[in-house]
Amino acid sequence: MDSPLLDVSMSKSFGKIDVLRDIRFRVRPNEFLVVVGPTGCGKTTLGNILSGIDKPTSGHVRIMGEDVNPHIHNISYVLQEPSCIPWYTMMQDVTMGLEIRGVGRAEAVSRGSEVIKLVGLEGYENYYPWQISGGMKQRVAIARAYATSPDLLIMDEPFGHLDAQTRYLMQIEIMRIWEQDRKTVVFITNNIEEAVYLASRILVLTKLPATIKKEYVVDIPRPRDLTDERFLEVRAEITQQCEIVE
Numbered sequence: 001m002d003s004p005l006l007d008v009s010m011s012k013s014f015g016k017i018d019v020l021r022d023i024r025f026r027v028r029p030n031e032f033l034v035v036v037g038p039t040g041c042g043k044t045t046l047g048n049i050l051s052g053i054d055k056p057t058s059g060h061v062r063i064m065g066e067d068v069n070p071h072i073h074n075i076s077y078v079l080q081e082p083s084c085i086p087w088y089t090m091m092q093d094v095t096m097g098l099e100i101r102g103v104g105r106a107e108a109v110s111r112g113s114e115v116i117k118l119v120g121l122e123g124y125e126n127y128y129p130w131q132i133s134g135g136m137k138q139r140v141a142i143a144r145a146y147a148t149s150p151d152l153l154i155m156d157e158p159f160g161h162l163d164a165q166t167r168y169l170m171q172i173e174i175m176r177i178w179e180q181d182r183k184t185v186v187f188i189t190n191n192i193e194e195a196v197y198l199a200s201r202i203l204v205l206t207k208l209p210a211t212i213k214k215e216y217v218v219d220i221p222r223p224r225d226l227t228d229e230r231f232l233e234v235r236a237e238i239t240q241q242c243e244i245v246e
């Protein structure tokens, strides 16, 4: 493997509860890695540790060879619950991270316009969260995550609360963005179809305590067709491996 962007080898427990057991994997630059596993298996715990906001009990998470530190490394983390500041316009919200980093207003607005356009929300720059739909809020969260041009983008079930139609549109959208800028993504989901649609590679987690059960390289050409024979084959195989009861 080329030198990895992310190098993970760790375990995590909360008191006596083992949550993540001997999780080892690497992520190459420009990869779209999807981690799929059943609800409650420790996916959010993993996202928190990869992003550096929580620490493993043992082992390490290294980004570009250094122990991950959210204050030093440029990592964006998109959560399941889209969170927008109620009194911020979309532009203010999306440029928040840039301003914290000391980027001047004019440059921040220029970058803000770029990422708002990237997620298809051009024209809504002055809207407040209460004026937009749930799907749009999730796009704002994604635009905000992209605004700082992160080295690593972590997404934890970002489409979990969306209706099926919006979810599908967002999957197409996120692929379109990834094909444009090839940011390294770790995308966490409990949805196997979503995993197969998006991933370059999939890690399948077991139930609690989560271990990596299997790894799949998904080489189906993009854009992927959910009804394509090969797609259905891969999906069926992963479904067999997963302990997800839906």
Ligand SMILES: Nc1ncnc2c1ncn2[C@@H]1O[C@H](COP(=O)(O)OP(=O)(O)O)[C@@H](O)[C@H]1O
Pocket (backbone or CB within 6 Å): 014, 019, 037, 038, 039, 040, 041, 042, 043, 044, 045, 046, 208
């Ligand atoms: N801060 C915490 N303290 C104690 N237990 C926790 C904490 N965070 C998560 N857990 C436990 O870890 C397990 C995995 O949770 P989580 O990572 O949220 O799973 P998932 O995101 O896959 O649904 C659950 O049993 C949960 O109760």
Ligand SMILES: [Mg+2]
Pocket (backbone or CB within 6 Å): 043, 044, 045, 156, 157
């Ligand atoms: Mg979770």
